[in-house]
Amino acid sequence: MAWTWFHQFGSPRWFYEKTTAWMPWLFALSIILLIVGSAWGLGFAPSDSKQGNSYRIIFIHVPAAFLALAGYYIMAISGAIGMIWKTKVSYLVMRSAAPIGAVLTFVSLFTGAVWGKPTWGTWWVWDARITSMLILFFLYLGVMALQNAFNHEESANKASAILALVGTVNIPIIYKSVDWWYTLHQPATIKFTEDSTIDPSMKYPLLLMVVAFYVLYATVLMMRTRTEIIARERKSKWVKEMATAS
Amino acid sequence: MxxxxxxxxxxxxxxxxxxxxxxxxxxxxxxxxxDLFYPPSKIAAGEAPLETHIRAGGCVLPGSVVRSTTNLDVEFEITDGPAKVKVYYSGILPDLFEEGEAAVVSGKLNPEGHFMATQVLAKHDENYTPPEVADLAGEGADHQKTCEVISYDS
Incomplete structure (x- = not known):
């Protein structure tokens, strides 16, 4: 039966026990990738002909923004799976993804402001890209707030899953905003359909940082989900046995 | 299912x-x-409101920047190809402001069609090149691609 693994992953105990072995590997891999990527990007990549060294914020700004968008889909899709199949773990993944996404969105807004001041001459401008990114930040905060606004867990999960699903509309808008409207924010540098407009000596460390952020995201998401599982199942027999065994 | x-x-x-x-x-x-700003051709066509706070954006026309010798006053023209708009500004320009580069100005349009700017922002493009590569590519490659394709003769 093809659905077996799917339902197994939906079981908190199975998920927790399976991922225990993965955690140290994921953790080590994300640290290594982050160190190599930052050293390469901040120390060895050449400076930009016009911006000098201030462009180096790209190595944090772009990966954080990538994951802020991708993380939203992860949150919304796990919310949808929770609504359709009512598997226990998927709502816990959704709940864990919201604060991580909020932090990443904040990081990309903050690094963008720090970069904007010397480059554009302003910290903040209400253009389509920056405003839609701010809306994404509020959507993440909204999901977190809804999650805590209900006493009954199932209503809380359902309400925040619906908000997460409605908010998915914002993701393509953020992504395409720089092409659809006149914005101060420049269009995408890394392009999937044509040549990227960045020198290879800067592109490879940037791509490495994107991969590093993906692995870091997976690690933190899994860590948070495992904590949620333990907190939720604290009265169950297998958690008690594990706690007394260690 | x-x-x-x-x-x-x-x-x-x-x-x-x-x-x-x-x-x-x-x-x-x-x-x-x-849209964050109006392109000069829309301003020339009369689509932008007068005496209202708006933004305009385009490429700074090479050779049009005139700086005052006594104060921070500066005037320049921005263009998007078909049309150009004269901009007056008094203040410090951002580091990336240059002739042949894109800029966004915010302020009011006076009845003569001149833009009285209260803020000038430099618009960066999506290109990132190390200085050596930019030097090799020559003088013109230093400018933004969006501004390169504009013919400044008109």
């Missing part, structure tokens, strides 16, 4: 589709207001 699950799947798809259509219509209705 279990019928109950299938029904819930349809509900999820309905939520996403409905929200997309609703927000798509809102964005479509507001599409003009979502």
């Amino acid at each position: 279990h019928p109950a699950r299938k029904q819930r799947l349809y509900i999820v798809l309905f939520i996403v589709a409905f929200a997309s259509i609703a927000i798509g219509l809102i964005v479509f209705a507001l599409r003009q207001n979502l």
